Amino acid sequence: MAKEFSAVELIVAKREKQELSTEQINWLVNNYTSGVVADEQMSAMAMAILLNGMNRREIKDLTLAMIATGERLDFSDLTMPTADKHSTGGVGDKITLMLAPLVAVFGVAVPQLSGRGLGHTGGTLDKLEAIPGWQAALSNQQMHDQLARVGAVICAAGTGLAPADKKLYALRDVTGTVEAIPLIASSIMSKKIAEGTSALVLDVKVGSGAFMKNLDRARELAQVLTQLGADAGVKTSALLTDMSTPLGKKIGNALEVEEAVEVLAGGGSQDLIDITVELATEMLRLVGQSDVDVAAALNDGRAMDKWSEMIRAQQGDPLAPMQKAKHEHVVVADESGYLNTLDALAVGTASWRLGAGRARKEDPVQFGAGIILHHKRGEQVTKGQPLLTLFTDEAERFERALDALAGGVKIEANPSTEPTPLILDRINA
DSSP states (O other): OOOOOOHHHHHHHHHTTOOOOHHHHHHHHHHHHHTSSOHHHHHHHHHHHHHHOOOHHHHHHHHHHHHHTSOOOOOTTSSSOBEEEEEOOOSSOOHHHHHHHHHHTTTOBEEEEEOOOBTTBOOHHHHHTTSTTOOOOOOHHHHHHHHHHTSEEEEEOOTTSOHHHHHHHHHHHHHTOTTOHHHHHHHHHHHHHHTTOSEEEEEEEESTTSSBOSHHHHHHHHHHHHHHHHHTTOEEEEEEEEOSSOSSSEESHHHHHHHHHHHHTTOSOHHHHHHHHHHHHHHHHHTTOOSOOHHHHHHSSHHHHHHHHHHHHTTOOTTSOOOOOSEEEEEEOSSSEEEEEEOHHHHHHHHIIIIISOSSTTOOOOSSOEEEESSOTTOEEOTTOEEEEEEESOGGGHHHHHHHHTTTEEEESSOOSSOOOSEEEEEEO
């Protein structure tokens, strides 16, 4: 019979910087999921973990205990290997939209369970729901069948995967414990390991528009995540990528789908192409395909064909025109010079205030709202030239969006020093 503990003694142990045993962690997670351990007790534990941390074994046990509260998907009967990517979230981060069909071109199945946006970071499902008819909810069987038939699926995670994480995630959001690395890592990896992929590449964003603002913290998170993957038998690596300025030139749900399609058509913004190719190459390397020309599949239309197939499989119409916002407002350069600052957080917050994001989980999003950037950071601009165009269905939102941009967009007489590289570091377990 399983040993019984009390929530208070476990909270006190972690408060006093002690290690929790595997048994204690299993008891805590099971009893929190079933409602025996109250939210206020788990809040105290989350704060103790934030302040005092957990070691590698504790984080592994926490992750496995969260997986054990739900079901695990199994794709082992597919005739192809599986690989997935997880991004820690950013502004203009539409990479999943191009990446899933691109990797599937090479005979690798991509089971991409995605989420919705909250705050200034966009959610992949919100973007795809801007496509007329597209359905986010699939049963496990439908997901399996689509993977076997198409090779790529992007859909909502079912309620059966790591239910403990769903409960704890909501609690962290309202208790100031979102930043705790053991809790971030176990949240991400419990879902990804339960999802059943054999290889996983993590895109850990760094900078103002990211969860992790500095490189050291991002590197620490990446190391914990890759170790967790390795401990669970999933081939895992991480790329640390820059999120100090937005990715691409379009931010907002329908706008980001449009831009993803531009990349799949062989065009698009160079930063999007570069990071998509890097991540696809890394995913393929982990499943044993290291000599493939990934960029060619973007240029010759194979990835676009796979995208159309993937969208149609979920009742979407890839050729339907995207929803447009009712109002637009152009911001022009007030002087000539170099656009040395184009801050990701400022742009993301402005897009959110225009209606592209949500403040609470239950809020609706405007599919047409968002921002088009006419220039990227570092480019030369002329006074009076358009810098950004803002889109919303409610014109009264422009004022607060413009407030968010104040200080986040700066033009200077001389170009700034060296540009920030897109890939800042690579971590292998």
